[in-house]
Amino acid sequence: MDLNLDQMSRDDLKALQRDVEKALATLDDRRRAEARMAAEQAAKEFGFSLEEILAAQKKSGKKNPPKYCNPEDPRQTWSGRGRQPQWIKDALAAGKPLDEFAI
Structure with missing residues (x-):
């Protein structure tokens, strides 16, 4: 054609x-x-x-349950896998231990 x-x-x-x-x-x-x-x-x-x-x-394909929680905003959680959320990065940079955010 x-x-x-x-x-x-x-x-x-x-x-x-x-x-x-x-x-x-x-x-x-x-x-x-x-x-x-x-x-x-x-x-x-x-x-x-x-x-x-x-x-x-x-x-x-279940999501991993959250292991960490932002004390300033409990709706913000992180499973401990993948990229760290900014609130975790900021807290770690300020010298806070990760255990402080454990659920």
Whole structure:
């Protein structure tokens, strides 16, 4: 299919753009369905349903419980993992021990 875009009108180009966007969305939907079918087949080979695997993944994604609390604002907590919040950094820089903020 050879299109000479330089000779198309603005309306024709806009229509072509809509058609291309629609075709891409349809392609994405088909590929997503194919991927789901492949994932379901792979799960089945191991004796699981895809829903069981996804449910187990959601359960294991729990947040870590907070271990430290800002005494000036108890809504600010930190689990002790990841980047230190600024209030912890400031307190440590001021010489306060981390244990002072333990919950």
